[in-house]
Amino acid sequence: MTIRHNLFHHNRHDIASAGSIDEWTEYEAAYNLVLGGANSHSFDVHGGDDKDHRDDHNAGHYFLYHHNIFYNPNYTADKVRGIPIKGAWVFDNVFSHDDKEFADRQHYVTGNLIVGKDEVGVEKPNVYGEKVPGYWSISYSGDQYWKWRRFEDEDFNNFGWGDFDGDGATDALLANGSDWFTSLKAKGDLTKLISSSVT
Numbered sequence: 001m002t003i004r005h006n007l008f009h010h011n012r013h014d015i016a017s018a019g020s021i022d023e024w025t026e027y028e029a030a031y032n033l034v035l036g037g038a039n040s041h042s043f044d045v046h047g048g049d050d051k052d053h054r055d056d057h058n059a060g061h062y063f064l065y066h067h068n069i070f071y072n073p074n075y076t077a078d079k080v081r082g083i084p085i086k087g088a089w090v091f092d093n094v095f096s097h098d099d100k101e102f103a104d105r106q107h108y109v110t111g112n113l114i115v116g117k118d119e120v121g122v123e124k125p126n127v128y129g130e131k132v133p134g135y136w137s138i139s140y141s142g143d144q145y146w147k148w149r150r151f152e153d154e155d156f157n158n159f160g161w162g163d164f165d166g167d168g169a170t171d172a173l174l175a176n177g178s179d180w181f182t183s184l185k186a187k188g189d190l191t192k193l194i195s196s197s198v199t
Contacts, residue, residue, distance in 0.1 A: 001026065001027045001028070002027070002028045002030070003015055003027060003028065003029045003030070003032065004028075004029075004030050004031045004032065005031050005032065006032045006033070007032075007033050007035070008032060008033065008034045008035065008038075008042065009034075009035040009036075009037045009038075009137060010037035010038065011037075011038055011042075012038065012039055012040045013038075013040060013041065013042065013043070013044040014032070014034060014038070014042045014043060015027065015029055015042070015043045015044065016043075016044040016045075016046070017044065017045045017046060017060050017063075018046050018060075019045050019046035019047040019058070019059040019060040019081065019082060020060065021058045021060065021061070021085060024061055025060035025061050026060065026061050026062035026063060027063060027064075028063070028064040028066075029043055029063075029064070029065050029066075029068060030064070030065075030066050030067050030068065031067045031068065032068045032069075033068070033069050033071075034068065034069065034070045034071060034072055034077070035071050035072065035135065035137075036071050036072045036073070036074070036132065037072075038072050038075055039075075040075055041075050041076035041077065041078065041079040041105070042070060042072060042075065042076075042077050042078065043065060043068075043077065043078040043079070044078075044079055044081075045059045045060050045063060045079070045080045045081060045082070045084070045088065046059065046060075046081055046082075047059025047060065047080065047081040047082020047083070047084075047107075047108065057082050057083055057108060057109045058082050058083055058084075058085060059080050059081055059082030059083055059084050059088075060082075060084050060085070061084060061085045061086050062084065062085075062086040062087065062088075063080070063084055063087075063088035063089070064088075064089050064119060065078050065088070065089070065090045065091075065093060066089070066090070066091050066092045066093060066118070066124070067092050067093065068093045068094070069093070069094045069130075070093065070094065070095045070096060070097070070103070071096050071130075071132045071133075071135075072096065073095075073096040073097050073098070073132065076102060076103065076104075076105045077093075077095055077097065077103045077104065078090060078103070078104055078105070079105045079106070079107055080105075080106050080107070080113055081106075081107040081108055082106075082107070082108055082109060083106075083109055083110070083111040083112050084112045084113070085112070086112070087112040087113070087114055087119070088112065088113050088114070089114045089115075089117065089118055089119045090104050090113070090114070090115045090116070090126065091114075091115070091116055091117055091118050091124035091125070091126060092118075092124045092125075092126065093126045093127070094126070094127045094130050095126060095127065095128045095129070095130060096129070096130050096131070096132045097128055097129070098128060098129045099128075100115070100126075100128050103126075103128060104126075131155060132155070132156055133150055133151060133153065133154060133155075133156065134150070134151040134154035134155065134156045134158070134159050134174065135149060135150040135151070135156065136149050136159075136172070136186060137149070138186055138187050149183075149186065149187065151174070151190060154174055154176065154190075155176075158174055158175055158176050158177075158199060159172055159173065159174050160172075160173040160174075160175065161173070161186075164182055164184075165182075165184060167185075169184075169185045169186075170185070170186055171183060171184050171185060171186060172186040174190060175196070175198065175199045176199070177197055177199055178195065178196075178197060179192055179193075179194070179195050179196065180192070180193040180194050180195075180196050181193060
């Protein structure tokens with residue numbers, strides 16, 4: 001199974017596998033964007049003690065994680081809970097996690113989790129410690145699909161929220177240490193309000 005070009009947000013696990021070894025279990029997760037609304041690790045493979053209550057330490061067969069972007073530094077990005085029979089490869093991803101061991105974890109036992117190389121052994125390092133840009137999701141009028149608003153070079157910690165023009169709708173305020181900007185109704189472009197070092 002191939003899982004590509006998705007935006008994941010506010011899930012417990014964005015992708016999961018039961019990790020069965022009785023049937024061939026595999027997936028490839030590539031070119032996905034994972035935002036920070038999760039309440040657990042993002043990509044998951046069951047195995048060992050939590051797979052069918054068996055104590056064989058196996059976790060499926062074959063898994064590829066590549067060219068994904070993980071903006072969820074508070075939770076592990078990918079967790080394999082046992083030993084995949086063929087392997088799990090994690091390469092060419094971008095992580096907001098500073099700690100490589102926290103971003104890519106193996107649970108219960110270790111083996112056949114290869115980080116920084118592809119499935120044929122070519123070095124393809126991941127990037128760790130990527131700054132999370134300012135972003136949010138918005139649904140206009142509450143009856144449309146969520147849309148992602150992103151400001152590439154801005155730290156999300158510099159944003160605040162309030163009704164700054166008195167129309168009853170929530171606006172976004174950016175204070176970056178030199179200027180203040182606003183995005184009216186949190187959906188427009190950033191417009192400069194004043195120059196100020198106050199954050």
